[in-house]
Amino acid sequence: MFPIIQGNQIQKIDVAYCSAEGISSLELMERAAKSFVDWLIPQMQNSKGRFYVFSGPGNNGGDGVAIARLLKYLNHSVHLIYIKDVDQCSNDFQRNFERLPEGVEICRFDLWNGKIEPDSIIIDAIFGVGINRPLEGTYLRVIQTLNKQVGLKISIDIPSGLPADQASFGEVFKADHTATFQFPKLSLLFPEHALVTGEHHVLDIGMSDSFLNKFENGNFYLKQNDILGLHRTFHRFSHKGNFGKVLFLGSEQGKFGAINLSGYASLRTGSGLVHLAPQIENTFAFNTLVPELMLYQDSSKSSLYQFDAIGIGPGWGMGVEKDYFKSIFVRFKRPMVIDADGLNLLAKYPELKKEIPENSILTPHLKEFERLVGESANHLERIEKASSLAKEFKVIVILKGAHSLIALPDGRRIFNSSGNQYMATAGSGDVLTGMLTSFLGQGYLPEHAAICGVFHHGLAGEIASKSKRRGMTASDIIEAIPDTFIKLNLL
């Protein structure tokens, strides 16, 4: 997993990395510029190959100058507009400025005519992770001018004006794409910044996970390779008991789909036996939409011990009695998955939080999370609150959304990389509950069940949306679950 390093530590890392690798900071900047250009060129497709690079005074600006040179070497039309006098810019900016080849159109911002030819690509290299205060004066004018321009806009490392680890504090460059070096900066993962970061891409500049781990401060970015080693393997003699017997409690009258989706998702994730216990008087009048699903009549007196894992909450309704709810914790005693109305009931009866079995997985979306812990001023505060909840009650909190956060009881916070906007559809959360419960039932450690569940869920959404886009449904996500195992070559 990439650690997500704080913005104010990044300069220190650059120095340590250059000394460990025996390279100069100028060489590191060259690597960054090259990785950017290697990524950029295939993205251009129908563009005419005309670039306007806007460079600020620090090393982000230096990256921009180096990129202008590399683009010129590839015979593109390149304009470089710099903002501060060159002799006041960073050393590596100046070294790169001296190396600019003939043919790059160079102009200082205050002398620039403000014209950008149609179909040009605007590259924002004004500020990177060194931003430490809101933009004002000329810098503010530059960003305001560029935000009014039409054309594809790409930010280097981070959109200028956005601080690396905090909520935005002023005007920010509005990028269509952000190409960020080595690991995503924390603020690129905040939903409220979606309109300025555009789509983000992580570019490798050669720093290994083990090198970066020396500087970690608890935040990590989950990649595909990270989950491969977490999976359990099963052999030829495994029987359905090895794959887990799971139960879903939920679905009041009128919401039959909810636990059907969870149950079916858990079958597709590999569960051996799946039971549904709907919240209706006559359980056996319930319609299981899939023949492999079985019904179970639960009461506060029945034993839940026969199940390897349980998932509670999808479509449950708010009429569930407090004592019955508590009895589930007391009777099962082991980690379980709590979602939807299970969480809303915890918000209604907060005294029950302390009864939740340790290492259970809670999966609130933003609204359910707000009901549980109150409003947050921004996503950073939300992340802190999720982490506190996980630590205080020794549970795993999965805060769902783009880049779902997995907050672990030991304080680590893992941000997911898989998934896309098409997954914001009815029942998508019920599917996640099914997958998480399935992994728990197959004997995965709760932490591994959370990580694998979240990653596979996002990957299934990516696969299903290839042919369905906006028309993708939760059932399509379920049908794509087996393909996630095939894609990752998991037996």
Ligand SMILES: NC(=O)C1=CN([C@@H]2O[C@H](COP(=O)(O)OP(=O)(O)OC[C@H]3O[C@@H](n4cnc5c(N)ncnc54)[C@H](O)[C@@H]3O)[C@@H](O)[C@H]2O)[C@@H](O)CC1
């Ligand atoms: N390992 C990495 O991550 C690498 C980073 N590089 C680049 O270096 C960048 C960081 O460079 P720097 O630390 O020079 O930071 P910046 O390029 O963001 O610039 C910081 C400078 O701007 C000033 N400043 C900050 N906020 C301001 C404001 N609101 N108005 C006016 N001036 C302001 C600061 O005092 C400082 O002089 C990264 O974002 C990245 O683009 C690459 O060159 C090489 C590799």
Ligand SMILES: [K+]
């Ligand atoms: K930038």
